[in-house]
Amino acid sequence: MDTQEVVRLPKLSRVAVCGGTHGNELSGVFLVKELLKSKQGEDRNSPILVLSNPEATQRCLRYLDVDLNRCFSRDALNSPLSDSPPYEVLRSRELNTLLGPKGSADSVDFVCDLHNTTANMGLCFIAYSDSDWISLHIFRHLQRCLPEISMRYINFNLPPDEAYSLDSVGKHGFAMEIGPQPHGVVRSNIYTTMKTAVQHMLDWIHLFNSGTVFEGGLVDVFTLVKHVDYPRDCKTHDIVAAIHPELQDKDFCLLNPGDPVFQTFSGETTFYDGNESLYPFFINECAYYEKGIAFSLSRKRCLNVPAVQSQRNQSNEL
Amino acid sequence: MDTQEVVRLPKLSRVAVCGGTHGNELSGVFLVKELLKSKQGEDRNSPILVLSNPEATQRCLRYLDVDLNRCFSRDALNSPLSDSPPYEVLRSRELNTLLGPKGSADSVDFVCDLHNTTANMGLCFIAYSDSDWISLHIFRHLQRCLPEISMRYINFNLPPDEAYSLDSVGKHGFAMEIGPQPHGVVRSNIYTTMKTAVQHMLDWIHLFNSGTVFEGGLVDVFTLVKHVDYPRDCKTHDIVAAIHPELQDKDFCLLNPGDPVFQTFSGETTFYDGNESLYPFFINECAYYEKGIAFSLSRKRCLNVPAVQSQRNQSNEL
Incomplete structure (x- = not known):
């Protein structure tokens, strides 16, 4: 290692991989189903696997009543419920109970929410900040592992309270958005890219939790x-x-x-x-x-991401 | 002209161009809307323009209750209605009244129904027979006019009574299917191809009605x-x-x-x-x-299509 200062961050003990937040974005739907099937002897390193919107997935629709992936701002999660709340509003609270509560110490450490787009965007990380070193390091890791894939990091630049998507329920996280793929269709190449990327992401988390030092470096970030x-x-x-x-x-x-x-x-x-x-x-x-x-x-900016390593003084050593 | 025998066929006086039979196939939806807008002084050469499934189009869905484009077989059109018939079943009967009745002398002469597919099919004519010389000649005309477009003629090979799609209501007709385009999306290149193809199709019909002789020739037909x-x-x-x-x-x-x-x-x-x-x-x-x-x-076969010309002895000379 060089003389960079190493930022020490808590381990990522509880990790969630979610698909079907939009029920017609099929790569994530089939990937989460496949991971659920192949999850033989569960161990504590296994991610929590979530089919976020089972009703919409069943009908191959983006959503039934309202867009689930706009239901996770602090206000949306905490406003009083109407007499007959939309299905997705109820579901967002179930997911917040499962993976959150958002903003609390009890929330999971990391959420990766799987999405597809009809746009020709390749593989994108969509996050809300440009200083989540965990997400940025995972991005760098995937760039190294999958140099043949067009990959970008998008920053929506919103404070955590206003962040409205499912991945914002975790302490860290991002939407993994891959395209182009028509909604309601699964293309093998897009599915395989997503599957491989998720595996490399989980590998990085395992290495990070094991104490590996990840060197810093430069990342291009596209800010909305x-x-x-x-x-x-x-x-x-x-x-x-x-x-x-x-x-x-x-x-x-x-x-x-x-x-x-x-x-x-x-x-x-x-x-x-x-x-x-x-x-x-x-x-x-x-x-x-x-x-x-x-x-x-x-706007594109080049960020300098510091080296990171997991903190040693945790009770849940792996 | 050479010595080919010329098949004489009735003029195509009443022509329909339909879009939005599937409400999320947007090229046809926007093309029919555009043609409706630009239809200034109507004349008797103008096609009948139909937005086939306005409710599904409004909601950008393929259909509300059942697939409209499976409702036009003779049996489907003539079976007794249930107490609360699906929206598309009612709509199919309205369309059969407007453009048909299917199989009768009153039906329109020609129906072109506009569709999109997520498959990489280029521009396809989808018909039920390999002996509709009108459709085959329009296909040949489009091949000549648009040599840069991949174009195929598909034959589903069903008797007229069993033909189930909207275009089967006319005396001649086909579905014009263009892709790849995700449903719920309009891509400018696909829209422009469809617009240009429809214009050339109407040009051919005008020439045919005006007495032009169209030479015969070979056409590749793909039979399901x-x-x-x-x-x-x-x-x-x-x-x-x-x-x-x-x-x-x-x-x-x-x-x-x-x-x-x-x-x-x-x-x-x-x-x-x-x-x-x-x-x-x-x-x-x-x-x-x-x-x-x-x-x-x-299966691909090469057909020999005879020369055609419109019959002279009609009352509705143009």
Whole structure:
């Protein structure tokens, strides 16, 4: 080891891997089912495996009533329940009991929530901060283990209380988002990438818990700046354009002012009118039509991540 | 013209273009909406434009209760209604009134029903016979006009009474199926291909109605042989494998006995155990998981299509 200062962090004793938070994102659904099947003699190193939204998974829908993966902010988890609460609101509280309570000492140490996107995003970690050294080190580890996979780290830059997705229930965690894959479809290559990535992630956690020192280094992080909606008809609110062919599938390729962004259904091109070059992602994600997001824009920064090692003075030594 | 015998066929006076028969196949939805908008001064050459399943389109679902595009066999259209019939059963009868009645002299002359698939099928005509010279000639016309587009003619080989899809309500017609596009997503390139193809189809109909002679020639036709389901768990009926990476996206590439077809979620490969080389299509189509179809297999034949011209002795000369 070099002379870097090593940051010592608590071990990751309780780890959860979740799939089917969106019931039609099938890589995570089938991977969690497969891991449940192959989980022979359970040991304390095994992750907690969760099928997050079994009802939506059963029907191959994103959700029944409301988007489960928007139900985990502190306010959403703690607001009074209505007389007939949406299924996913009830389910979010069950999951918070199982894996949380969010923000408490009892919450699990680490949550990886598995997702798919129709966007051409490769493998992305989606987190809320750029200083979760655990997530950033796992990212670096996967980059080393899977150099053939396009991989990015996205920071949504929200305080933990406002973080709204399932992975925010753990002390550390991220959504692992892999695409492109149509919702309701499983593609073998995407499934295999996810399976391999989860295995490498669990390997890293095992090494970390065993006392391995992980050297620091540089990581590119894409921080969300804003979302951009489709052009819409002001009366019907119908979209009136699709993503321009020159932007489609170009996630994480720098978008410059004046570049084409949409092509209307009558054939006209519209152009990016921002004044800063930014990196687009979630380009033409199926589930975001209803959220008013045609693509999101991010700024890229290079972070210096410190070396880490697990703390020695814990009762639950492995 | 050469010395070919010219088959004389009735003019195509009433033509329908339908979209949204599956409410989450968005190219057709947005194309029909766009055509409705741009339909300024209607004239008698304009097609009838139909949004087939407005409720499913509104909710971006394939269907609400049952698959509308399986409701148009003679039996389905004529069986007694239950007390609370599924929405799509009612809607199929409205459409049969509008465009049919199927099999009668009053039915429209031609129906083009617009669809998308998640499979890598390019542009396909899906018809029930290999002797509808009108559809085959339109196909040849599109091949000439759009040489850069992969284009195939699929024959499901069913008698008209048993033909179950909306296009079977017309005297001639086909489904125009374009992919790959995730359901619930519109991709500009797929939309533009569909728009251009529909325009060329209407151009051909106009030329045909105007008396143009279209020379005969050869057309490759893929005739459905059988469907192949995913390997499934015998208890849960869950699929236990995905399409093999070597088969995924290889629609219309010859599948030989012994070629890999599935990869199980635990990593094993299974192989094609048929004894005839056949052409696969609808590989990994999202909507067919529930129908028990992982892919379909077809035999390719080369057909000789005769020259055609519209009959002269009609009252509705254009």
